[in-house]
Amino acid sequence: MQANKQLKLILAITLIVISVFFVFLLFRSSQIMNDMNASEKKPTKILILTTDNVTDQSWGSQAYKGKMQIENLYNVEATLESEVIINMELEDLIMQSIHDGTELVIGHGREFSEFFYKLTNQYKETQFVTVHGEYTNSNLAVYTFDHQEIEYVAGIAAALKTKTNKVGVIDAVNNEHKDWGFSEGIKSTKPNIELVYDVVYSREDHEKALQIANKMIEQDVDIIYTKGNSYNKSVINLAKSEGIYVIGYLEDQAYMAKQNVLTSVVNNIPQVYSAIAKDFLSKGGVKPEKKFLDTTDGVYGLAPFGSMFSNEEILFIENKKEEILSET
Structure with a gap:
């Protein structure tokens, strides 16, 4: 039992x-x-458009890097069309891409903003996004960032190194009355510095950029903040031959002239693409707004300072950087 x-x-x-x-x-x-x-x-199909080429140091190369980054991070299939012209033929290209299954169209630059706005009502099921720009709609958003705080710090760096008290800015877009960071950073350090501002109105016009740079040098400018992506190479080479300092833009450009590049205002555009893809693939999707990314998104920063700065100067700049970023 x-x-x-x-x-x-x-x-x-x-x-x-x-x-x-x-x-x-x-x-x-x-x-x-x-x-x-x-x-x-199946991967989500994305179309990326840029009016620029995709060579090194170009604005368009950032679109390519953005494409590669989101394809590595997410289940997406991105097609990049470079050197496009914004006209009816581009609309046909977009329409065909949507017909082939594209769900998200990204315009690499503010120049696509108004054009996309006119398309959104025709393609309501497709999400449109521009990197920078102003226009929004129910299926159109803007992803951008305001790097004035970092430019403020770059201005401090320039103020510490100018001997003539004349600093120049060569811009690709006229932002003289919008960008406060660089000029305020200069004035906060040396109020008597004269800021000389001029615009090329193109990221690619090397000849015009060199004309402006030469004119600035004739006016005793000894530091130039050059913001043209492509034409920066020509300006930096001129600075090297003339023995003046420059501040680079978009990427760390010290490799062009280590003894002349104070620092570079770095824009990490691929991180913008990551933010767009992450939101689009999320449950909430992309919101119909102008979304400002910040330092937590890793979209901008300063490249390392050159050897022309003393340890005391670098410490001073870094302390100022911590102060202004903590205020935002």
Whole structure:
């Protein structure tokens, strides 16, 4: 009788163990199937447009880097069209891309903002986004950033190194009355510095940029903040031959002239693309607004300071940087 009870107990325990194991197998099988289904899900199709080329140091190269980054991070298939002309033919290209399954169209620059706005009502099921720009709609958003705080710090760096008390800015877009950071950084350090501002109105016009740079040098400007992406190379080479300092833009440009580049205002545009893709693929999607990214998104910063700065000067600049970023 006792042996009978023991046998029943052993059988019961065995059945419980088998049942638990069976349930576990079912659970794991379900997980594996879900993972397989997820991995087999078709990638989201994205179209990226830029009017620029994609050569090194160009604005368009940032679109290419953005494409590569989001394809590495997310289940997306991105097509990049460079050197596009904003006209009816571009609309046909976008329409064909949407017909082929594109769900998100990204315009690499403010120049696409108004053009996209006119398209959004025709393609209501497609999400449009521009990097910089002003126009928004129910399916059109702007992702941008305001790096005035970092330019303020760059201004401090320039003020510490000018001997003639004349600093120049060569811009690709006329932002003289919008950008306060660089000029305020200069004035906060040396109020008597004269800021000389001029605009090329193109990121590619090397000849015009050199004309402006030469004119500034004739006016005793000894530091130029050059903000033209492509034409920066020509300006930096001129600065090297003339023995003046420059501040680079978009990427760390010290490799062009280590003894002449004070620092560079770095814009990490691929991080903007990551923010766009992350929001688009999220449950909430892209909101119809102008979204400002900041330092927490890793979209801008300053390149390392050159060897022309003393340790005391670098410490002073870094302290000022911490102060202004903590205020924003």
